Amino acid sequence: MKDQAEGLREKMRRSQTKTGPRTIVVTSGKGGVGKSNVALNFALSLVERGKPALLFDLDVGFANIDILIGYSPRKTFVDMIEQQLPLNQVIERGPYGLELISGGSGLGKLFHVDQEKLHHVLLQLDTLASRVDYIVLDTGAGLSHESLSLMLAADDVLVVTTPEPTSLTDAYGVIKVLCKYNRESHLHLIVNRCTKPWEGLQTARRLQAVAQQFLDKEFNYLGYLPHDSAVQKAVLNQQPFIKMFPASKAAQAMKVITAQYLGQQFEQQPVEKEGRLRSFFKQLIAPFRQKETG
Numbered sequence: 001m002k003d004q005a006e007g008l009r010e011k012m013r014r015s016q017t018k019t020g021p022r023t024i025v026v027t028s029g030k031g032g033v034g035k036s037n038v039a040l041n042f043a044l045s046l047v048e049r050g051k052p053a054l055l056f057d058l059d060v061g062f063a064n065i066d067i068l069i070g071y072s073p074r075k076t077f078v079d080m081i082e083q084q085l086p087l088n089q090v091i092e093r094g095p096y097g098l099e100l101i102s103g104g105s106g107l108g109k110l111f112h113v114d115q116e117k118l119h120h121v122l123l124q125l126d127t128l129a130s131r132v133d134y135i136v137l138d139t140g141a142g143l144s145h146e147s148l149s150l151m152l153a154a155d156d157v158l159v160v161t162t163p164e165p166t167s168l169t170d171a172y173g174v175i176k177v178l179c180k181y182n183r184e185s186h187l188h189l190i191v192n193r194c195t196k197p198w199e200g201l202q203t204a205r206r207l208q209a210v211a212q213q214f215l216d217k218e219f220n221y222l223g224y225l226p227h228d229s230a231v232q233k234a235v236l237n238q239q240p241f242i243k244m245f246p247a248s249k250a251a252q253a254m255k256v257i258t259a260q261y262l263g264q265q266f267e268q269q270p271v272e273k274e275g276r277l278r279s280f281f282k283q284l285i286a287p288f289r290q291k292e293t294g
């Protein structure tokens with residue numbers, strides 16, 4: 001017999017497939033804290049748990065994910081917009097059942113599409129809506145208009161930090177700006193590169209205390225990843241660490257993080273007639289369109 005929590009989760013899943021996939025933006029204040037590794041392994045971990053997920057590489061210019069798993073995309077999302085290609089030409093079948101889209105260079109174009117291209121993008125996104133349950137978006141560090149817009153449009157914002165004070169201060173900076181524009185954002189935290197098991201919780205508590213005091217904002221602490229040479233070895237071998245070293249501490253910790261994320265009950269969003277992905281994209285480009293037409 002299913003327990004109540006399981007029943008709720010199934011209800012949540014059904015509502016998701018009806019309205020489209022949940023979008024999760026992985027971000028950080030400081031660079032190099034492990035965003036791309038988290039995004040890749042978290043997305044794969046969702047797939048492992050039977051949740052179809054797509055990884056969208058939006059780290060403009062650096063092609064992070066490409067390097068992490070040693071693939072070179074034939075076509076990018078920017079190509080799709082520019083050349084009006086069907087989406088299935090830009091979705092790559094990555095390793096271990098993971099689907100991938102590379103943003104491509106000149107991603108600023110994404111935010112400045114004209115009416116005809118917008119129509120094309122929205123139609124293509126519709127084909128994606130029924131295909132996956134989650135879209136994990138890897139971004140560059142820090143705050144630009146584009147990355148802020150991305151965070152505001154997404155269902156979930158996953159902030160990655162390390163226990164270092166510099167990383168933590170920068171993470172707080174991102175949360176502060178985000179809260180300024182949307183107090184309702186679903187914020188999640190992962191503390192990466194912990195040298196002691198308790199360091200993650202300690203770091204999360206520190207950040208939560210400041211966020212509570214100055215922003216009156218709570219976030220979900222999803223868990224920590226240990227500093228683990230398995231991650232570095234996997235990067236060198238261009239493999240995801242959860243697949244190359246499934247018994248490693250980092251891989252085990254990623255499982256806990258994924259379970260924690262999936263175990264959460266998100267409040268039911270009103271069912272949008274046009275679907276979650278369409279409204280994500282429209283919301284994403286809205287500030288830029290207002291600027292252009294205003």
Ligand SMILES: Nc1ncnc2c1ncn2[C@@H]1O[C@H](COP(=O)(O)OP(=O)(O)OP(=O)(O)O)[C@@H](O)[C@H]1O
Nearest residue numbers: 031032033034035036037141193226227228231235
């Ligand atoms: N848990 C970990 N244990 C050991 N090393 C790690 C861990 N996480 C990340 N690293 C190291 O840090 C490097 C940078 O990680 P990653 O590329 O994921 O960071 P990033 O935040 O995406 O960087 P950028 O801001 O440049 O996009 C990795 O190549 C790896 O060597």
Ligand SMILES: [Mg+2]
Nearest residue numbers: 035036059064
């Ligand atoms: Mg990166």
